Amino acid sequence: MEDNLFDVKWDSSSVKQISPLTLAFVGDAVYETFVRIYLVYKYRDMQVHNLHVKAVKFVKAHSQSEIIKKLETQLSEEEMYFFKRGRNAKSGTVPKNADVQEYRFATGFETLVGFLYLTGRLGRLNFLFRSIIMLESEGKF
Template identity: 40%
Template sequence: MSEQAQSDYQQLNGVVLAYMGDATYEVFIRRHLIEQGLTRPNKLQHKATRYVSAKAQAGLITLMDADDYWTEEEEYYFKRGRNAKSYTHAKNTSVMTYRISTGFEAIFGYLTLSNQHDRLAEMAQWCIEQVEAGRLPDEK
C-alpha cells in the first residue's frame, strides 16, 4: 500500500470506516450462511441478524475486550468509530449499543482499507464462532 493510501484511510472519520466495515462484515456473514446450506432469502435474513445486529456486534466487542482478542490498533479504531459524530440514529436499540456497534464496524473498515486480509478473515471467523457458541453476553 502506498504511503498516500495508508495516510488516507488513517484520516477517515470513524463513521466512514464503519460504513466500509458494515459491508465487509455482512459479506463474511452472508458467505458463511450460504456455505451452511441456507438458500431461502427470508431465512438468510433472519439468521444474519444473529450476527450483524447492533446488539450482537456490541456483544462481540464485550467478548473481544474480555478475551483480550483485539490489538491496540484495532481498539484505537473501535474507539474512533464509537466516538464519531453520527447523523443517523439507533433503531430498536439504545444509543450506546448503536455507538458500540459503529465502533465494531469501524474495526472491520480499518482492516479492509489497510489490506489486512488475513486478520480480517480471522476476526470474522472468530466472531462467527462466538455467535454460534452462544457466547454473546445477552444470550446467557
Template identity: 40%
Template sequence: MDDVPSLSLAFLGDAVYAVYIRTFLIKEKPYLKPEQLHREANKLVSARAQSEALLYLKNEGILSPDEWDIAKKARNKSSATRAKNATIKEYRNASGIEALIGWLELHDAQDRIDVLMEKIIERGRDDDE
C-alpha cells in the first residue's frame, strides 16, 4: 500500500476531506440551504484553504515528520495545472494535504484524520472571527 502514487492518494484524500467538511457543516449548521452549505464548504475545501491548512499543521508542529514527508512528496509531484482561484504553489500544497489524508485513510488511521481535520476546522473558525 505504500507504493500508491501520491496523486492517487490525493484523489482519495480530496474525497475524504470534502466528506469530513460537509459532515461537519451539516452537524454544525443543519438549517443552511444547499447553496449556503456549498459556499461554507468551499471556504474550507478550496485549494487556497487546503494550502493554508497544510502550512498551519506543519508550522504548528502538528504533523509528524513522516506525515510531512508524505505531504511534501505529493506537493512536489503535483502537476503543473492549478485550480482556477489558486496559485500553483497553493494547488501543490492542497495536493499535499489531500495525499496525506488519503494515505491516512488507506492505513485506517481515522483517529488521526479526526485530529487533523478538527485542527483545520478550528483554524478556519478562528479566521472567520
C-alpha cells in the first residue's frame, strides 16, 4: 500500500481490469466532490441546504445523461471505450427518479470520470468539468 493514496496512479491496462461499476463508484465520488467544491467556490455564503439543492441539479442521473450526450463528441476513442463499458454494465438497480437509459448513460459518465481520475488525467478532468460548468450556465441541463 502506498503512503499517499492521492498519489497512486494507474495505467490504462490496469484500469481495464477494474469492473466498470467499480470505476463508476469512484467517478461518482470524484464528480460529487468537484460539484460541491465548485458550488462552495461560486456561492461561498449560501446556506448548506441551498448548496445541496444546486448540487442535486448536477449529480442526478438525468443531468449526467444530458451532460455526457453533449460531451461525447469531444471524447477520445479510449474515453469512449470506458464510457461505453459503464453504460453497458448491468447494475441490477435503477433509481426511482430516473429511467433505465438515463441511469445507464449516467453510469457511463461516472465510469469515465473514475477512469480519468485513477489514471491521473486531471487536466482532462478539468477540461470536462469546465465544459460542464459552461453547459450549466447556458441552461443545457
